[in-house]
Amino acid sequence: MSAGIVEEKSVTFEQGIRLDSGRILSPVRIVYETYGTLDSSASNAILVEHAWTGNAHLAGKYNENDLKPGWWNEITGPGRLLDTDRYFVICSNVIGSCYGSTGPASINPRTGKRYNLTFPVITVRDMVRAQKFLIEHLGIERLLSVMGGSMGGMQAQEWATQYPDSISSAIVLASSPRPSPQAIAMNSIARWAIFNDPNWRKGEYRQNPKDGLALARGIGHITFLSDDSMNAKFGRRFSAKDGFFDFFGQFEVERYLNYNGYNFVERFDANSFLYLAKALDLYDLSWGYDSMADALGKIAAPMQFFAFSSDWLYPPYQTGEVVDIMKKMGKEVEYHMIDSSYGHDAFLLEHETFTPLIRRFLEKAEAKG
């Protein structure tokens, strides 16, 4: 069953937070949604973390006429994996984003203007720092689980290492302890595409710089898919609308990137895109520690990792390295390498490959309390 009609909530922390960069961000507003009911001992809460361009709208609809449910609707609701009859499920929009939480498009109360590029560079650890305030605000000392894919998985990893005693388990899908230079290179091209757009105006635009942002998103889509999935989806088909020898003629795959790129402009802010791309590239689980092992040594909760064989953005070997170190340390860790042709996007497309495994893992965590 679906999570039904849901509503967006928000909370503002006037004192703000001190960021990894040393700068203070204040106030910090966080937009979030919750599904299900927190039990009397506040022990059934699961925090779900969204990816790069996601938001707090995990599941359900805002009203009867709402055509599009939340982004992980298929696994959230009564009787589903994230069973809202059983769990109190929370999803919040990360800081830096443009879906209500404080980000570059927010008004800086000290100037009365949008932050734009005066917004501080934030890290994934900063996102989680802000979430900790939210969780405390909701009266939760310890989360039953924290889970997410891609950037969401990075956040789950940060919860596990930064707040080891505040979670009973963590689930990481299609993520990385630190993206490789190839992933950084792809994001750097996306940034460059926006910087090149004269309408970007160093962040001081009134309307999204659409050509640059659409192109940047097109690059993202390439990293979300795989050679296999593109072959299955598009092959080498040439757009039927175009002549094969037209200079501007497009292959189907080209048209797809274009179409999705320009659609994205309607829903996401260019500066937020840049700040979050930066957070992804800077992400290093071991940042501030002597080594990856030193960072992973902090983990107290059981962890479950999923990697997808055709994910070339965050290839399985990266998650494999984390798991190996944890195993050597005797940490409680499960690793599932799912054979999939869907690339990075598999975590959003192939629920059936991981939901039974997560269900079992969550039940174990719940039994332990």
Add this chain to the structure above:
Amino acid sequence: MSAGIVEEKSVTFEQGIRLDSGRILSPVRIVYETYGTLDSSASNAILVEHAWTGNAHLAGKYNENDLKPGWWNEITGPGRLLDTDRYFVICSNVIGSCYGSTGPASINPRTGKRYNLTFPVITVRDMVRAQKFLIEHLGIERLLSVMGGSMGGMQAQEWATQYPDSISSAIVLASSPRPSPQAIAMNSIARWAIFNDPNWRKGEYRQNPKDGLALARGIGHITFLSDDSMNAKFGRRFSAKDGFFDFFGQFEVERYLNYNGYNFVERFDANSFLYLAKALDLYDLSWGYDSMADALGKIAAPMQFFAFSSDWLYPPYQTGEVVDIMKKMGKEVEYHMIDSSYGHDAFLLEHETFTPLIRRFLEKAEAKG
């Protein structure tokens, strides 16, 4: 030994050529270089094909003070693989390029203006069609060999299928019978980057649209390298010049793409880049045939193929498919899958992995005559 001091030559074919698109390109000028001496029976000629942004300057220097020798200088010269004491080596600039052969920046004699986007869309087969005129002009009926990497390998494949009786052997490195949608997607992003540059003006620029072209080239560099080679070359090092939390701070890999992108603007024409990117994407060895097998059935000469394990632009499985079909048909074919971390660029960087194998293959072709 080096090929020494060399000079650029050219020839113009006034009658022009009929292109795959059905359009006529006339006149067709071809710039080329030759090294060594054609023997009395004109049986020692090897045609070397350049890649996307290459040119006819294969080896040697233009004068004593010339700092940069030709692009495959290391393997060309007396005693080298392409032994100029033994072979008559030819390299010509492809049509559509900007190094002297007829391309979009050439003057259309019918208008007195640069072609720009009125230049016809050309194919790899068209490039080879023009080369056939050059080879005949040089008094050569049959080439001892034709060889090249990447787009150069596509040209070698076209020689083998379109002019089977005009070659005694063909050597294909790091190439593809038809690029996959992932490769097309990367090129489509590069095209898009140029289209987005307001200075491109639909091809009617006076000066290269530098931001768009540099970005397009940056994308190319990502496809030429590999995750492994980027890890070895840059890792996750952050540029020492930048602060880690600077909005415009760059990783080393990002700086590399930027630096090489802007350097490229000085040497290559944006419209040529677009036309050749298009030719790469449209490339299909089987175009006009019922099947790949039907096309490969035309081949009469022995062929040698090299693929490089970490090449994700034209992954080894693509060459493997061609080789499998040829073997089933009983064609004379050699396939070497070279284990390399250098990605697509391996064919320009790791000569030692393939030169002994090519030497042996060439000697066999020579012995057969």
